[in-house]
Amino acid sequence: MPIDTRRVQGPDNSKPYLLFAKKKDKSYKDILSDLVSNGKRRDGRRLDQQRRILSGCIANRVIDPPDLKTGVVTQAKGSAYMELNKTKVICSVYDPREIPGKTDYSMNGELYCEFKFAPFSCITRRGHQHDTEEKEFSLNLKRALEPAVCRHEFPNFQVVCLLVHSASSPTSRLFVYLCTARVPQLPGCLFTCAQREFPNFQVVYLLVHIASSPTYRLVVYLCIARVPQLTGCLFTCVQHEFPNFQVDVYAQVIENDGSALAAAITCAGLALADACVPMYDLVTAATLGIHGDLQFKDPTHEEEMLCSSAPPEGSPSRSYGIITAAYSPTHNQVSEFSHQGSIDMDTLAAIIPTFTETCHLIYPVIKQVLISNVTKTIKKRKKEALFQISGDE
Numbered sequence: 001m002p003i004d005t006r007r008v009q010g011p012d013n014s015k016p017y018l019l020f021a022k023k024k025d026k027s028y029k030d031i032l033s034d035l036v037s038n039g040k041r042r043d044g045r046r047l048d049q050q051r052r053i054l055s056g057c058i059a060n061r062v063i064d065p066p067d068l069k070t071g072v073v074t075q076a077k078g079s080a081y082m083e084l085n086k087t088k089v090i091c092s093v094y095d096p097r098e099i100p101g102k103t104d105y106s107m108n109g110e111l112y113c114e115f116k117f118a119p120f121s122c123i124t125r126r127g128h129q130h131d132t133e134e135k136e137f138s139l140n141l142k143r144a145l146e147p148a149v150c151r152h153e154f155p156n157f158q159v160v161c162l163l164v165h166s167a168s169s170p171t172s173r174l175f176v177y178l179c180t181a182r183v184p185q186l187p188g189c190l191f192t193c194a195q196r197e198f199p200n201f202q203v204v205y206l207l208v209h210i211a212s213s214p215t216y217r218l219v220v221y222l223c224i225a226r227v228p229q230l231t232g233c234l235f236t237c238v239q240h241e242f243p244n245f246q247v248d249v250y251a252q253v254i255e256n257d258g259s260a261l262a263a264a265i266t267c268a269g270l271a272l273a274d275a276c277v278p279m280y281d282l283v284t285a286a287t288l289g290i291h292g293d294l295q296f297k298d299p300t301h302e303e304e305m306l307c308s309s310a311p312p313e314g315s316p317s318r319s320y321g322i323i324t325a326a327y328s329p330t331h332n333q334v335s336e337f338s339h340q341g342s343i344d345m346d347t348l349a350a351i352i353p354t355f356t357e358t359c360h361l362i363y364p365v366i367k368q369v370l371i372s373n374v375t376k377t378i379k380k381r382k383k384e385a386l387f388q389i390s391g392d393e
Contacts, residue, residue, distance in 0.1 A: 031306065051087075109246060116251070140338050270370070291309075
């Protein structure tokens with residue numbers, strides 16, 4: 001929908017409330033002591049401690065409302081809600097639709113991601129139009145989710161279509177076989193012996209892989225010499241999930257208290273799974289703030305502001321910045337790694353295990369939410385089936 005760029009961000013006669021707030025200039029030591037005191041942060045966590053995510057049920061105890069749940073947006077195909085103390089994110093995934101304004105054909109389809117802060121989510125009011133930070137976060141969200149979305153029906157395999165002619169039948173039959181991408185070279189003598197038996201036909205050897213079996217089968221097919229050109233739509237239907245379509249993913253930050261991008265990536269991965277989009281693995285993300293020798297795991301907004309500025313001169317380490325990494329625990333792969341600031345390579349190499357450990361801790365919570373959602377859906381369908389049977393009687 002069109003955006004009114006001249007819209008006033010609030011009532012006509014309003015003024016920012018920050019103008020009337022009492023400002024007290026604090027020194028660097030006072031700011032640091034307010035955030036970290038005796039190895040503890042302001043919210044009671046240690047520096048290496050993640051904010052706790054509570055699902056719907058922990059130790060047979062029902063938690064209402066949970067910090068992580070699905071099915072919050074009824075109009076979307078799939079949706080999820082995630083809460084990290086004061087950081088609250090809602091993600092929604094909609095049905096595939098044709099890519100707008102694109103003339104060329106996209107075989108694999110596209111994943112459209114949009115990250116947006118609500119106008120009331122931050123201390124300063126955010127605009128309705130996307131700013132540079134939101135555009136950058138949208139790109140990071142897309143790059144984090146794309147490797148996890150399965151846009152091919154059979155990845156790492158090749159689909160072969162053959163028009164097979166039988167001597168006992170005057171007609172021909174079309175077969176579709178799923179084969180490995182690399183078919184090994186067979187000895188030429190095998191072709192020679194077979195071709196002498198059938199001089200007017202072409203012999204095709206295929207190494208066919210069966211999904212239920214770890215082995216491969218060598219199958220010999222007798223085909224006509226001239227195989228007609230098959231239409232591309234047949235290959236498209238078999239090989240690709242969303243040809244020339246795009247899946248829309250929207251992430252809305254309701255309240256921002258730090259680590260908004262990591263929460264949006266985790267929540268969007270859960271929303272994609274709730275929308276029944278084929279995925280290789282769930283995506284989890286974590287954020288780490290660095291300020292000198294201090295490393296804040298899952299930083300709050302005030303800690304992110306501290307990590308965005310360089311330490312004073314004379315500090316043991318001059319590294320500072322905010323790092324966000326998306327991780328697939330099952331495949332042990334990092335799908336996205338972004339940072340802001342100035343961080344030396346030794347520090348970057350040392351914090352990689354911290355990200356993997358944090359993402360491995362989040363992964364079971366997401367799986368538990370999906371399992372509980374599937375269980376509720378099965379129970380609901382059983383009840384509906386029982387009511388329908390009783391109504392028919």
